[in-house]
Amino acid sequence: SFSQYPAPRDEPIVIQIVQLEHADAEELAEVLRPFLSKDGSITAYGPANSLIIKDRKSIVRELVKVIKGRLGKKE
Secondary structure, eight states: OGGGSOOOTTSOEEEEEEEOSSSOHHHHHHHHGGGSOTTOEEEEEGGGTEEEEEEEHHHHHHHHHHHHTOTTOOO
16 A cells, blocks of 8 residues: 555655546545645545645655556556
């Protein structure tokens, strides 16, 4: 699980917006919040049913895979 390994401190922080199709943004934000680093944040934007994720690049990348249902698949 990606949450077991801290992201390197020198890894850049990025922000990504993820549009959701089959999940509620508010509920999913609560589920994913424990997987963020101490530097990270996740915000639900209800009108667009989207998540705004800010964290270390590798963590954001893994969270997006989880959200899109591609965890464990090569891209």
